[in-house]
Amino acid sequence: MNKTQTNCPICDGAAKQADATTGDFLEISCPECGEFQISRTFLQVVKDHPVSVRRQSLERAKIRARYGLPPLVTSYDLP
Ligand SMILES: [Zn+2]
Structure with missing residues (x-):
């Protein structure tokens, strides 16, 4: 699988991303x-949410x- x-x-740090096989999701490492x-x-x-909220979602x-x-993070995990 191609990783970019x-x-x-x-967390906004350097990571790798791959297209998941099921279209609507991305895989992040x-x-x-x-x-x-x-x-x-x-x-x-x-991007509209602070890092602390993003971590909560994860x-x-x-x-x-x-x-x-x-784990699969979706917009439903946002407060
Ligand atoms: Zn991270």
């Missing part, structure tokens, strides 16, 4: 936040994630 350099949508998937709708609104997604699968 990007800024982490959660961040040295600080780990591996997770993010919906394109979340990506569109994430934490919520981690709690919800099934064992062995990367």
Whole structure:
């Protein structure tokens, strides 16, 4: 899978991004936040939220994630 350099949508640090096989999501690999998937709708609104709120959203997604699968952060995880 092709990975491109990007800024982490959660912490704004350097991360890698790959297109997930199921179109509406991106896979992010961040040295600080780990591996997770993010919906394109979340990506569109994430810049409107401070980093602390983004981290909360990722934490919520981690709690919800099934064992062995990367967490999927969607706009529903925003407060
Ligand atoms: Zn990050």
